[in-house]
Amino acid sequence: MAFVPGGEATLGYVYYTGLYGPMPYQVEGFWIDKFEVTNAEYAEFVKATGHAPAAFVDEDDLNQPDQPVTGVFHEDAIAYCAWKGKRLPTEVEWEKAARGTDGRIYPWGNDEDLSRAHISGDAPVAVAQYEGDISPFGVRGMAGNVSEWVADTRKAKGGRCLDGGVDTRKQTPEMQKILAELRALNGGVLPEACLPPVVDPNPHIQSEPCAYIKGNSWNGRPHMTVASNRMWDYTNSIAEFVGFRCAKDK
Template sequence: MENVENSAFDMSIVKAYLDNIFSPLATNPQHSVDWQHICNLFKQVVPLLDENAIDEIIGATALHPVPEVRKRMIEVFTPQIDQFPSVQQLLIWCMRDTDEQVALHAIRACASSNSSVFWPELYALLGRDASRVQANQELATMGLREAAARQVLRDVYERGLLSDFEELDPYLAKGTGDNILILKHEVDATDMVYIEAGPFISGLPILYKGVSWFAVDDLFPESTIDLKAFYIDKDPVTNEDYDLFCDQIEENGHLWCHPDETPGKDHRRSTLGDVRVEKNHPVCGVDWYDAFAYASWQGKSLPTALQWEKAARGSNGYLYPWGNNYDSVHVNDADRVYNCEFKSLEALLEAQSSFSSEEPQHFTLSIDELSGNTSPYGVHGMIGNVWEWTRSNYLNNTDIIPHFRALEPAIAMEDWSSWVVVKGGAWSSKAELLLPAYRGRRHLLFRSPDVGFRCVYEA
């Protein structure tokens, strides 16, 4: 295949090529392959194929278990984005990929097309909120793929191609589901911190002016809330801890998984093999179902947003775990990771949306670093480094009740109850978001390199 002649290939050759290149890799996702070389070969082959052959390769790409394959093939097919509807459907599919880097590649590819077919899909990634496209100075916190989608839609909007977002805003269905079940076993609380019962100060004063770039919609007004006693992990779950859990899943099956989980789910984190994360770094690249299953394996659960906030702020409601004055020395944030001080929201969003396997050159830090990032209760690393999953529904702050078994992300996203509160900010966040009171949000099916978790135990 090194020298590609200028003639159309028949389907038998295409199928043979897929069998020789894709099938062996599908059975061994860790197989060492020069993906750039494969990508270059496909770039020569694809322009010579008819639509049936294109569809055949696209089908193999969309269902391939190796994220790097899906990512590289997006690059191959981008030049045909306005020629074949199947290419457009591949990009829409990949926008909702559980691997963040695949989704980012798909979103960037859409920027090369003026086709309106992508607009509703990009809009859905923003939670169907026009203000998240149009806002200049105030914008609620975004994940990496949300930032990329916002950049594409903003360009469409500023060029006058789309003026009315209502046409992209269909009715959002609400559903119901079964109660969450947890498989209990003996809990080891050695590395957990006891949070006593009683009141604590949640939220922020109405007149608080600390969040300048971002809307305050995700900050609840200050109030005093009474909680029952609970234990919380002293440190976030690490990559090493999580990988051990995945070994147990392979050995024992899905004993600890949520009943709503897609059958046969692969729990391996999307950051496995990324040299920028090490075994003692907080785990990232896991979705909500991954975090739930790990917590259940430990006989624990994910914290509510309020439990997490109390553990981070103490009973007196400190603004930050260490006190009321922000100190960048204690955190791993975007300025530290990108080695610059972001002066504008646009610069931050540009950096977030350009995340790749090469940039930034590092992101998470060890859980042993930044010792000053400790709450009044002695809980470590609660802001910066990674956002942390909770079990609270973003829509109403109640416990989430998933009911999305076997649904594609594109369908599940239409239901607002599929969005979950995340807390604490991450390596991709500015200081304005590194407030324990702040509520971020993530879709429960997405794996992002800036989201991890820790567990609680309610005796």
């Protein structure tokens, strides 16, 4: 595991598809796995506990021992981490582990060299294969290979993972500058992705649990490689491009 010291880090971006920012976040120190959990490691968990195997255990392009495990529910990831005496990282922890403290765009810096990460192809690769996909804390594979479940859960309605209401925090100077540039590029109005979340528009519709997902994957799009990007899925969903890594307290 890699240790991420406590303290302030510039996280987030102007889009509401992620943490509100760019702005400083105070994050307590924690440990995080240097690599995504592999098929071999998950198989040990299954053997020791009798837990159900990953969904793609019989598919040769997804079940190699050194590939990241995929095809796991959010609760499966939680159970594995607990078995190891760990837990899933929060979104804030994951993003700090990926970006460091200086607000960099990618784990390796601000250079848009996406060849450093595995973000195209037909399947995940070995977790240690892309040496250039490395964060300031020595954490690997946070820009590509597979996307990763994090601990944060919400409620989904109408195809949206709602975060509970309007965010009233003030815009930082950095954010104001970026928003002005985005308005200029978008005919004088903000793109929809920049608008703050609204109060639940469908209170009468039953909700389902959803959870956040961080990091791009071999099946993603280039814009998803930035460490501030957030995705989500229903907690009872699986995908061949979503895995996880664990964290633990200091």
